[in-house]
Amino acid sequence: MTTTAQQPPVHPSALIAFDGLLTEEEREIRRTVRRICDAELRPHVAEWFERGAVPAREISRRLGDAGLLGMHLDGYGCAGTGAVAYGLACLELEAADSGLRSLVSVQGSLAMFAIWKHGSEEQKREWLPAMARGEAVGCFGLTEPDFGSDPAGMRTRARSDGADWVLSGTKTWITNGSVADVAVVWARTDGGIRGFLVPAGTPGFQARDIGRKLSLRAGVTSELVLDGVRLPATAELPGARGLSGPLSCLNEARFGIVFGALGAALDCLETTLDYVRERRVFDRPLASFQLTQQKLADMALELGKGLLLAVHLGRLKEAGALTPEQVSLGKLNNVREALAIARTCRTLLGANGITLEYPVIRHANNLESVLTYEGTSEVHALVIGRALTGEQAFH
Numbered sequence: 583m584t585t586t587a588q589q590p591p592v593h594p595s596a597l598i599a600f601d602g603l604l605t606e607e608e609r610e611i612r613r614t615v616r617r618i619c620d621a622e623l624r625p626h627v628a629e630w631f632e633r634g635a636v637p638a639r640e641i642s643r644r645l646g647d648a649g650l651l652g653m654h655l656d657g658y659g660c661a662g663t664g665a666v667a668y669g670l671a672c673l674e675l676e677a678a679d680s681g682l683r684s685l686v687s688v689q690g691s692l693a694m695f696a697i698w699k700h701g702s703e704e705q706k707r708e709w710l711p712a713m714a715r716g717e718a719v720g721c722f723g724l725t726e727p728d729f730g731s732d733p734a735g736m737r738t739r740a741r742s743d744g745a746d747w748v749l750s751g752t753k754t755w756i757t758n759g760s761v762a763d764v765a766v767v768w769a770r771t772d773g774g775i776r777g778f779l780v781p782a783g784t785p786g787f788q789a790r791d792i793g794r795k796l797s798l799r800a801g802v803t804s805e806l807v808l809d810g811v812r813l814p815a816t817a818e819l820p821g822a823r824g825l826s827g828p829l830s831c832l833n834e835a836r837f838g839i840v841f842g843a844l845g846a847a848l849d850c851l852e853t854t855l856d857y858v859r860e861r862r863v864f865d866r867p868l869a870s871f872q873l874t875q876q877k878l879a880d881m882a883l884e885l886g887k888g889l890l891l892a893v894h895l896g897r898l899k900e901a902g903a904l905t906p907e908q909v910s911l912g913k914l915n916n917v918r919e920a921l922a923i924a925r926t927c928r929t930l931l932g933a934n935g936i937t938l939e940y941p942v943i944r945h946a947n948n949l950e951s952v953l954t955y956e957g958t959s960e961v962h963a964l965v966i967g968r969a970l971t972g973e974q975a976f977h
Contacts, residue, residue, distance in 0.1 A: 591859070594851055598886040603893050604666065611667045615674040618648055619682075627679045628938040630800040634793070638685060638761045638802045639719060645686060646716020650675075652690040655698050658710035665904075666896035669841030673892075677845035680948035681801025683838070688757040689713060691834035693720025696766045699830060700777060700821035709764060709779070721762035721789075723753035723780075723806050724828050730755070731961050733768070734825055738808065740769035740776060747771075747818065749778060749811040755955070759804025760789040766819075767808065768828050777819035777827050786811040797951040833909050836956050837899060840912035841892045843952055844885060846945040847920035850927040851881055853940055857931055868930070877926050884919040891915060907969040910962035918959060921949040 595601070601609060622644065630636040645651055653661040654668035668690075676683035694713050697705055697720075712718035729735040738751025749769050759765070765780045765787075780787055786809040795803060819827070855878065858869040868874055895912045898904040924946035928935035935942050953959060964975050 591855065594848065594855075594882040594885055595889060597882055598890060600886075600889050600893075603890075604670070608664070608667045608670055611663065612670040612674055614648065615650065615671045616677075618644070619674055619678040623678045623682060627682070627800050628941070628944065630681075631679065631944050632799070632938055634795065634799040636681060636800045636802065638758065641682065641685065642689065642716040642719050642761075644716065646714060649714075650686055650690075651716055652694040652698070652710065652714045654690070655694060655710075655714075658698070658706055659714035660694075660698075660710065661714075664896070665837065665899035666893060669838065669892055669896050672838040672842035673845035673848070675845065676842035677849040679800045679944070680842070680846055680952055681798045683842040683845070684757050684798065684801050687835045687838045687842070688722055689716075689720055691838055692722035692831050693758075693762075693764070693766050695834045696722065696777060696819065696822070696827070696831045697779070700819040700827055701779075702816070702820050704816065705779060705819070712763075718763040719758055719761050721756050721758040721765045721804070721806075722828075722831065723756055723759075723765050723767040724832075725753060725755050727752060727754050731958055733828065734775075736768065736770055736775070738767070738769040740771045740778060742771070743812070745815050747778060747813045747815065749780070749808045749813065751808050753806040753808075755792070756789070756804045756806050758802055759806055760791050761802050762789065765789070765806060766831075767806070774824045775822075775827065777822040778813055779817050779819065780808070780811060780813065784811055784813070797947045799947075829906075832956055833906055836909045836913045837895065837904070839952060839956060840895060840909070840916050843917040843920040843949065844888050844892060846949055846952075847881075847885055847888070847923040850924045850942050850945050851878075851885060853942060854878070854881075854927040854930050857934070857940070874930060877930060881923045881926055885923060888916040888919055905969075907965050910957065910965040913957060914959055914962040914966065917949065917953050921946065921953055924949055 649661045650671055653663045656662040672683050675686055697709050713720055724733055726736050740747045740749045763782050767778050767780050788807045789804045792803045858874055859867055861868040891912055927942045931942055968974055
């Protein structure tokens, strides 16, 4: 067999000429977010993960200064960028850590989007500018201890009492919960499911952190308890009626995950490529073995396909043509493949792959949560199945 001279390595995304799919503005936004992550977040994230604590409010203010919070929304101090630009920001944030991307997703695509889409003008003016600056943090209370994939079964209730609402119930696995200034809480009423804005410090409202996590440790995850929380009528989101309200917000956040998960995968693959070029086994670089190159080729292929899918969905979103089942397609594929890439990268790093000296096991642990939250793989598969067959398989 004829051998050829060693060639300069190619970046995985260059195999699909990824940058050529982006505008110069989108590339600059990506570079800006990467610089912030490299200079201010990435150096600390392993320590935050190991300690299970993160300075969420300080990070929120920094990302707000950079215009990244609610960046895809228009008005009220939001940047109004396109969907692909927002996706690229999510990609770079999750390349640092999934917990950081979750902070931005929950702030912008869940809490802020809920107010922006369903809130009154007064609610928008009160909350959105401060949230865009990162001076106010929001959370999104939908999931309950017994109702995750089936939000229609929620037990949290809001009853009318004169001109007020009184809320009682429990929400769990709530990102940003204990550091939030306002919680968007979804509750069942006699007139169906409604959304409410619950400011921190309201009597009867508590938020406490969930501990002993082995995933998303560089992020705040909380339980919300509402014990007879009394709110004025003005706390209700007037534009939200039924499950379509919270589900519209989830579609926004899931879109960010379509890009974000690939950031974790890309960070794993870049780390692994550097490692296998330097690591010597049997007097040869680990990169020179056929089995190593087979793994690398497969991972680069799946990453490339995921990037192409993400940009395509982003362009559909910008055209106002993106459907929920297409979001499910992207979330199902890209998170599943990102987790597979992280696991395969771990094998190439050997024992070094399980330490926090390298980001691979941290990404793999985080992606186990990303695979499940905002719609499990099974739920997204059923959404796609319903689109293909016209048959409802959830019940």
